[in-house]
Each structure stands twice: as structure tokens, then as C-alpha cells.
Amino acid sequence: MDETHAPDAKPLRNGTAQPRALPSARPPGAARRRAAFPSSPEARAFRRRFFPEASAADWSDWRWQLRARIRSLDGLAQVFSLSEDERAAVARRQSGLPVGITPYYASLMGLDDPAEPLRRTHIPVGQEYLRLPGESDDPLGETPDSKVPGLVHRYPDRVLFLATGTCSTYCRYCTRSRMVGQPGGEEGISTRNWERAFAYIAAHPQIRDVLVSGGDPLTLSDDKLDYLLGRLRAIPHVEFIRIGTKVPLVLPMRITGALTRMLRRHHPLWMSLHCTHPAELAPEATEALTRLADAGIPLGAQTVLLRGINDTVETMRTLCRGLLKRRVRPYYLLQCDPITGSGQFRTPIETGLAIIDGLRGHLTGYAVPHFAIDAPGGGGKVALVPDHVAGREGDDLLLRNFEGRIYRYPDPGGRTGARD
Numbered sequence: 578m579d580e581t582h583a584p585d586a587k588p589l590r591n592g593t594a595q596p597r598a599l600p601s602a603r604p605p606g607a608a609r610r611r612a613a614f615p616s617s618p619e620a621r622a623f624r625r626r627f628f629p630e631a632s633a634a635d636w637s638d639w640r641w642q643l644r645a646r647i648r649s650l651d652g653l654a655q656v657f658s659l660s661e662d663e664r665a666a667v668a669r670r671q672s673g674l675p676v677g678i679t680p681y682y683a684s685l686m687g688l689d690d691p692a693e694p695l696r697r698t699h700i701p702v703g704q705e706y707l708r709l710p711g712e713s714d715d716p717l718g719e720t721p722d723s724k725v726p727g728l729v730h731r732y733p734d735r736v737l738f739l740a741t742g743t744c745s746t747y748c749r750y751c752t753r754s755r756m757v758g759q760p761g762g763e764e765g766i767s768t769r770n771w772e773r774a775f776a777y778i779a780a781h782p783q784i785r786d787v788l789v790s791g792g793d794p795l796t797l798s799d800d801k802l803d804y805l806l807g808r809l810r811a812i813p814h815v816e817f818i819r820i821g822t823k824v825p826l827v828l829p830m831r832i833t834g835a836l837t838r839m840l841r842r843h844h845p846l847w848m849s850l851h852c853t854h855p856a857e858l859a860p861e862a863t864e865a866l867t868r869l870a871d872a873g874i875p876l877g878a879q880t881v882l883l884r885g886i887n888d889t890v891e892t893m894r895t896l897c898r899g900l901l902k903r904r905v906r907p908y909y910l911l912q913c914d915p916i917t918g919s920g921q922f923r924t925p926i927e928t929g930l931a932i933i934d935g936l937r938g939h940l941t942g943y944a945v946p947h948f949a950i951d952a953p954g955g956g957g958k959v960a961l962v963p964d965h966v967a968g969r970e971g972d973d974l975l976l977r978n979f980e981g982r983i984y985r986y987p988d989p990g991g992r993t994g995a996r997d
């Protein structure tokens with residue numbers, strides 16, 4: 578979808594002003610034909626208050642949600658009590674990563690509290706304009722590793738296929754903020770480049786794994802996504818396709834029956850979900866994740882560690898437990914990349930290590946992610962683990978368990994199991 582053709586809806590505070598026209602005119606009977614998507618009482622109250630002209634069918638239509646995204650200072654001010662800092666930061670924005678929040682996702686946010694975690698990740702503040710030492714617009718060096726526009730080939734057996742520059746919501750810490758949200762994007766991310774990417778993959782038989790990302794591939798239409806997955810599936814040496822997406826958390830009504838039926842045709846297909854905070858695990862997201870899991874799609878979650886948002890053991894325990902309950906395996910806790918303006922979000926490395934320490938032993942192993950840094954400059958992911966080896970005493974290795982107690986493992990001379 579062209580970003581330039583996604584107007585703000587006109588939310589109305591308290592429903593007191595004259596409702597303006599909805600972003601789309603519905604043909605008669607269209608609402609009845611749409612498959613219903615469940616909506617929580619909180620979301621229904623939010624819709625009635627801020628989008629009084631939207632019907633329940635509009636609200637549960639993912640295309641309406643995309644068209645109705647909150648994208649301007651006026652749109653934000655009609656829903657949120659903005660701080661001076663937020664107001665000035667949005668007013669100052671002229672280029673770069675746009676503002677974009679689906680009405681559904683806004684309904685999960687704190688309307689009066691600028692410190693509320695989901696809101697902090699999506700409404701800019703002045704610190705976004707600060708460039709600290711070590712920060713850059715392309716910290717992972719994806720541009721030099723792009724073999725054709727929109728295709729990053731870094732690891733020997735896999736590629737990152739940037740299928741679109743569009744997302745349903747824009748995260749202020751986005752690693753690809755240099756290219757997402759613009760028509761075509763800096764890298765020319767668009768369907769125009771897909772054919773070149775297919776040809777590159779077909780010509781490199783060592784590529785067994787394709788991660789389709791962006792932007793967010795689930796903002797593409799079913800037909801386009803079906804075509805993309807079908808073309809990848811037709812390449813004999815591609816064994817494994819993954820979709821990287823945040824859509825089930827921020828636009829859960831996108832997970833329609835038609836979508837899951839189409840995705841099932843492209844198995845083995847996995848999905849990497851970008852989850853930030855337990856507040857995202859609302860009933861609508863639970864329904865979306867259930868539909869995906871029931872379609873046989875293994876679900877994994879990546880979480881970016883963010884200061885003041887999810888950087889405590891308690892928050893991460895709640896998130897990881899909640900994901901596992903919904904059949905999503907938390908597999909990466911990622912140190913925030915040093916993207917320009919990310920100083921407000923980045924934490925010391927010790928914070929991530931302490932969180933992993935606080936998860937291991939307290940949660941089932943499936944719920945404990947790997948903590949990793951994507952090495953700046955294109956080095957790839959490097960896993961960091963808390964040190965549980967407390968030392969050695971004689972023939973014993975000293976191990977520190979999750980309660981901090983020391984246990985001994987017999988390991989004479991460090992040669993346990995050696996035959997001679």
C-alpha cells in the first residue's frame with residue numbers, strides 16, 4: 578500500500594463533535610459479509626468514544642484499521658492527552674519514520690499517561706532527534722549486504738527478503754527506520770524488486786531459508802503474499818520460509834480465515850512475531866495467535882529490550898509466560914540496536930543478562946529466550962549468557978543455580994567422559 582494514500586481517520590473525543598465521514602464508503606451489505614472478529618469490551622468502548630461512526634464490522638476489518646491509522650498531530654491530539662514533549666516532537670517531524678498507530682493498537686495504550694509502555698514505543702518524543710556516539714541510521718550494515726534492492730544476504734544459508742516498506746504501526750526504535758514508511762523506501766522496497774530477489778535466490782543454491790520481512794509482510798494483500806510465497810516455494814532449494822511480523826499484536830483482525838487458509842498452502846512456514854509488552858496480549862491478539870497456531874504455523878517471538886518499557890524481570894516473566902500460553906515460543910530478547918535516536922530506549926548489557934538470570938529456573942525452558950546483540954556493522958547475532966560457572970575446586974566444577982546456590986559437578990581434571 579502506498580503510504581501517501583492512508584489518510585488519518587478523524588477520531589472524536591467523547592463522541593461530542595460532529596462525526597466526520599469514515600475513511601471508506603461501504604457498499605450495502607458489505608458489513609454483513611465480513612467475517613466477524615471478536616472485540617473486547619474495552620476496544621468497543623474506545624471505538625464508540627473516538628470513532629463513533631465506525632461500525633463493529635468496520636472495526637474488525639483490517640483494511641479499515643489501516644486506512645484509519647492515527648498519523649498526524651491532530652489525530653493524536655484527539656485521542657491522547659499529549660505532553661508538550663510529544664506535541665513538539667510530532668510537530669517537528671518532517672521526514673523519516675512516520676507516525677502510524679492503528680485505532681485498535683491505540684485502544685491498548687494509556688490515553689493520559691505519556692509513560693505508558695505501548696504509547697512510549699509509538700509516539701515520538703524530543704530524544705528521538707538526539708544522535709549519541711555510536712548510533713547510526715544503518716547500524717547493522719544491511720545496505721552493504723544487500724545483493725539486490727530489498728534482499729540482504731549475510732549468513733551463508735539464509736536471506737532477509739524485505740517485501741514491503743509499509744507497517745501497520747511504526748515503532749520509534751525501528752532498526753529499519755531509514756527505509757520503512759516511505760513509498761518505495763530508500764532501498765526501493767517494493768514489488769518492483771521482487772523479481773530480482775527471486776532470481777538471486779534461485780541462482781544461489783546454498784540459500785535454504787528465507788525470512789520475509791520489511792516493513793511488515795502481513796500488510797500485503799492475500800493475493801500478493803500468496804504470489805510471493807508461491808514463488809519462493811517454487812525454488813527447489815528453499816526449504817524453509819519465515820514471516821517476520823508485528824501484525825497479530827497491532828492489527829489482529831488481519832488474521833482472517835482466508836489468510837490462514839492461504840498460508841497453510843505454503844508449509845513449512847514459520848512466523849517470527851515482534852512482541853514488546855504483556856499489554857499487547859489482549860483478547861484480540863490471543864484470537865489471532867490461536868488462528869495462526871491452529872493453521873499449523875510454528876510461532877516464535879522476538880522482543881527488543883527497551884528501557885522503561887520491558888526492562889524488568891517481572892515484565893519479561895509476564896510476557897514470556899503469556900506468549901507460551903498462547904503457543905508462541907519466546908526465542909530472542911534482543912539488545913536494542915544503536916539506531917539514531919535510540920538512546921532513550923537502550924539499556925546496559927547487564928540489564929539483559931540480569932533478566933535472563935531472573936527467567937531461567939523460574940520459567941519452563943521453552944519460555945526463556947536467548948539474549949542477543951546484533952553486532953553492529955553486519956556481524957550477525959551474538960548470544961550473551963549469564964555466567965553460571967562459579968569456578969573450580971579440585972576435581973569439582975562449581976555451578977551457581979537459579980537461586981544463587983552453589984552445586985558441585987564431578988569433573989576430574991576437566992576430562993569428564995574422556996576415555997584415556
Ligand code: SF4
Pocket residue numbers: 743744745746747748750751752753754757791792793823851
Ligand atoms: S513493525 Fe518492525 S519494521 Fe515496522 S516499524 Fe516496527 S520494528 Fe520497524
